[in-house]
Amino acid sequence: MFSSMRRWLRNNRTPIAVGVGVIGAGYVATQYVISKLNDARERMSSDRIAKENLRRRFEQNQEDCTFTVLALLPSATTAILEAMNTEQITYEIQQMKATKAIKNGAAESITPPSIADTTLTEDDGKSMISQSIQSESGIHASQIATPSPFAAGGETGQQDGASLPKPRKTKRQLWDDVTISAVTRSFTLIYTLALLTLLTRVQLNLLGRRSYLSSVVALATGGQQGTISLENNDDDNTEQTYGSDFDTNRKYLTFSWWLLNKGWADLMRRVESAVRTVFAASAPGTS
Secondary structure, eight states: OHHHHHHHHHHTHHHHHHHHHHHHHHHHHHHHHHHHHHHHHHHHHHHHHHHHHHHHHHHHHHHHHHHHHHHHHHHHHHHHHHHSOHHHHHHHHHHHHHHHHHHHHHHHHOOOOOHHHHOOOHHHHHHHHHHHHHHHHTOOHHHHHSOOHHHHHHHHHHHHSTTOOOOOOOHHHHHHHHHHHHHHHHHHHHHHHHHHHHHHHHHHHHHHHHHHHHHHHHHHTTOSOOSOOOOOOOTTOSSOOSSOOHHHHHHHHHHHHHIIIIIHHHHHHHHHHHHHHHHHHHSTTOO
16 A cells, blocks of 8 residues: 555656645745735725824814913913903993983983962061162171182192093093994904914924824834824924924913913004005095
8 A cells, every 4th residue: 555655656656746836835825825815904994093193193283283272372362451451431421410410310300490489478578678778888797707709729729730630531432442442352362363273383393293203203113102192292303303493482472472461452553544644544534
């Protein structure tokens, strides 16, 4: 049995060798193709994860920008609202209307004297005669106890001259002030919000780009950090420059501070000047 098997193998060793070679080559080729497919799948998965991570980080960065602007906005709006108090001018107009209504009501409440009030009695006639006699003799009580109103006014006029109230504005002037103040305040708030949003988004996007690139480099070079984050931990590393440095960040922070503390005032003056120019040109009676 064994001799016959050996004889068969000896007679068919060439086909057997060819078959084994073909099978081995097919196996090797199959494994190579499978490995390439796995590599391509892993590479596509890595690219997809990287793009998804980048998109998610970008959206997170934009949300951070929005929340930062919302946190900084009250500092600017409070100062602008206090500087341009339109409500105070509106209150003055309401007070003027209330005063005018009170005066009109007091004038309507005055009634003409009745016939009974104009009728003189005998006692009234006697009292009037006695008062006329006293006035002729020069001993009227009002002349003795009460000084002249003109003299009193002359004595106290110099004392109250320094404390005279400022001339009140007319109703038309107050309405013009309300219009100019409201328009100026609205445009100042719009421009301040736009500039603050621009500066904040540019600054935070630069920081996000720097931290993302540093994380990618650390991950590619086999660093200890295995995830991509937005934290800026390489400010002291002067060898890695990705288009943003400490001086650039400080400049953008300086711009934001200037806008929140001083820039809005300059912006308000420019807007107010433009608004007054437009209203002066469109006012009736101007050529």
